Amino acid sequence: MLKRLWERCQEWYVNYSEFSKRSEEEGLPYFRDKLFGSILLLTNILGLVSYVPSAVLSIYTGELFVLYIDTFAVLVLLFLAFYKGMSLGLRKKIFSINIFILSFVLFLYLGFRGNGATLLFMLNIMITLYSGREKGLKAVLINAIFYALLIICIYFELANIPSFGMYQVEVLFVILLNNILFNLLIVFAVSFLIDHLHRALLKGNKLQLELIEKHKNVLKEKERAELSDKLKAAFLANISHEIRTPMYGILGCAEFLKSYNTGEKDYLEYVEIIESNGKLLLQVVSDILEVSKIDAGLISVDTTTFNINEIINEIYISLLPLAKEKGLFFLNNNNFMNEHDTIINSDKDKLTSILKHLLKNAIKYTNKGGHVALKCISHNNDYLEFYIVDTGIGIPEDYFKHIFDPFYQVDIQNKKALHGSGIGLAIAKAYTELLGGELSLESREGVGSTFWFAIKTNLNEN
Known part of the structure; x- marks a missing residue:
């Protein structure tokens, strides 16, 4: 007080x-x-x-x-x-x-x-x-x-x-002399303390000015980085659009060419190569466009009501040929207690994209004779848990913190001769968070990986 x-x-x-x-x-x-x-x-x-x-x-x-x-x-x-x-x-x-x-x-x-x-x-x-x-x-x-x-x-x-x-004069002299000497001592001590405090103050002011200057530089660098990110996002979106347009033309022509020389096996094989690689390139371009939109904050959630069991079955059926081609055991293990649990409110397209990216990634990095399994568990119609389990090459623990970064691949030295854009997991993680969930990873090198994510089943309640 x-x-x-x-x-x-x-x-x-x-x-x-x-x-x-x-x-x-x-x-x-x-x-x-x-x-x-x-x-x-x-x-x-x-x-x-x-x-x-x-x-x-x-x-x-x-x-x-x-x-x-x-x-x-x-x-x-x-x-x-x-x-x-x-x-x-x-x-x-x-x-x-x-x-x-x-x-x-x-x-x-x-x-x-x-x-x-x-x-x-x-x-x-x-x-x-x-x-x-x-x-x-x-x-x-x-x-x-x-x-x-x-x-x-x-x-x-x-x-x-x-x-x-x-x-007595002598006694008084000694008393006053001691008084003067003590005053001198105090003056020097106080001035010594003030000098040191002054130096500390000057040093503190200097450091403060340096910090202010560094802070200004950091803000400038931040503005440059933000501008660079915006330019990058704009460039990726523009170049992706420019590539997709002619690719649709190429794929259309490839589809049209299938009707010619139907009896020539080599001809049809070449057309099939053009079509399959064109679709692959189109998918890569589409993924790059999605990443650029995510970075720019242009992605929104479109909530609809749909049957999750039907979505899972459609994805499973669409990817089953790819798994068989590699000689994998592809399992669909769902755990729905009743039909009511399969009706959810969420973003159908984004959930489909998450599952496809994770399953394709599992199939891609699992060798012949391995297993890939998809499991979904419903929890009282509040949220769904998904598990994508594989017996693939696994991921070293040192790479866990980078695995969800865009354009990052664990097989960075191409030892397994595996190819891809390295952005599928980044898209899956971003979409999972948009759907009110989280995506995590458990993996052992040479043993396999388990990707786990959960989403809310009723986004309208947010």
């Missing part, structure tokens, strides 16, 4: 007094000015608090001179605190002189019974804090001159100073 109250007082006083026109970037001078403002405000508050009992005691004991000097010092402090028409440098000088006069007078009048020596000691520290080591040393020098004049006056009996009559 006191901390919040003090912070509010500081904020109000800084706004009221308009102390320093410096900015925080100037470093130490700014903080010294700010510190002086806090010292002046706190000195006024504590001075007024201590003034009341001191004035009462002075009147009670008849020490009216102490009352006069305290009153004068407090009035000067109030004037410095609340009079705006004065420069900051002049405020510091008058503040220091005011405390010096108060300290010297109290020390001469009360000796070691008063707090004059303590005020001088505190003033040396404050001057070092808000004006620097040089001014602090000058303050100690003024103290030394004052003490020297005091010793001379007492030794040569030039003035009668009752408050020091009980002390």
